[in-house]
Amino acid sequence: MPQLALKIDVDTYRGTREGVPRLVETLKRHDVQATFFFSLGPDHTGRAIRRVFRPGFLGKVSRTSVLEHYGLKTLLYGTVLPGPDIGRSCAQILRSVRDVGFEVGIHCYDHIRWQDYVAGKDANWTRREMQRAVDRFIEIFGVAPKALLPPVGR
Numbered sequence: 747m748p749q750l751a752l753k754i755d756v757d758t759y760r761g762t763r764e765g766v767p768r769l770v771e772t773l774k775r776h777d778v779q780a781t782f783f784f785s786l787g788p789d790h791t792g793r794a795i796r797r798v799f800r801p802g803f804l805g806k807v808s809r810t811s812v813l814e815h816y817g818l819k820t821l822l823y824g825t826v827l828p829g830p831d832i833g834r835s836c837a838q839i840l841r842s843v844r845d846v847g848f849e850v851g852i853h854c855y856d857h858i859r860w861q862d863y864v865a866g867k868d869a870n871w872t873r874r875e876m877q878r879a880v881d882r883f884i885e886i887f888g889v890a891p892k893a894l895l896p897p898v899g900r
């Protein structure tokens with residue numbers, strides 16, 4: 747019988763609060779197993795606005811509706827609105843995912859920071875960012891992480 751592995755990476759505060767509980771419910775209903783990888787620090791999605799000034803971005807925006815996909819509030823996090831701390835304010839949701847039987851792991855600490863800088867920074871920077879995620883994971887789950895799926899850098 748063929749086997750599928752589902753990996754779900756959760757990028758935003760809204761995705762954690764609204765998307766994760768619905769996904770958990772749907773997966774449970776169909777008796778499907780999955781691993782959730784969480785963004786554990788601040789949601790700075792709005793800072794992706796910097797990418798508007800990069801070549802190729804506008805073409806991409808016109809093809810996909812960014813506003814519809816993320817919602818206005820998410821696009822303002824880290825710019826005009828402070829970025830909500832996902833790990834701190836959604837700890838209960840994150841633990842509940844594990845408690846109903848899904849594997850949980852680290853996606854990152856700050857998704858936007860990671861994506862924007864990981865390719866250009868040194869090993870110390872990467873270690874610090876990853877340590878923040880590990881420390882936060884332990885704070886939330888009380889155990890060390892066993893799974894990691896970092897975002898791809900730009």
Ligand SMILES: [Zn+2]
Pocket residue numbers: 755756757853857897
């Ligand atoms: Zn991601």
